[in-house]
Amino acid sequence: MYSCLSGGLGNQMFQYAAAYILKQYFQSTTLVLDDSYYYSQPKRDTVRSLELNQxxxxxxxxxxxxxxxxxxxxxxxxxxxxxxQISEILSIALFGKYALSDRAFYTFETIKNIDKACLFSFYQDADL
Incomplete structure (x- = not known):
């Protein structure tokens, strides 16, 4: 399972916590933290650094x-x-996994297949 980190410390902690809890459930799954966002941030984003590693x-x-x-x-x-569908096809072609978004994370059908997913852009969201 990939947890693709982005944003500031609060978001990093939330993204890690979501992945960590799932790792406890799927113990045979490898938890890979991806920090690539911090090496090539979009110019329109606020400049952030990886702080979770402290x-x-x-x-x-x-x-x-x-x-x-x-x-x-x-x-x-x-x-x-x-x-x-294009993002999903690309994700499966590159990793053999589908890209899991925030909203999909909160459905039972998705959770039971989480070991096959890349976790992207998890943020605290009051609408969920």
Whole structure:
């Protein structure tokens, strides 16, 4: 399972916590933290840095260089108004996993297949 980190410390903590809880449920799944966002942030975003690593957190590894490139490509597709199916096809082609968004995270059908997912852009959202 990939947890693609982005945003400030609060968002990083929320994104990590969501992935960590799921890792407890799917113990055989490898938890990979992706920090590629912090190396190539969109110019329109507020400049942020990875701050989560200052805490004693538990994960299996950070993403490798080739994975960072694939995730960067997925992020680019997710920012554009392409049909959702294109992003899903690309995610499956690159990782053999589907990209899981905030709203999808809160459905039982999605949760039971979480070990096959990349977690993207998890933010605290009062609308969910």
């Amino acid at each position: 805490f004693n957190i538990s994960y299996d590894r950070f993403s490798f260089a080739d994975e960072k490139e694939k995730i960067k490509l997925l992020r680019k597709f997710k920012r554009n108004p392409f049909p959702k």
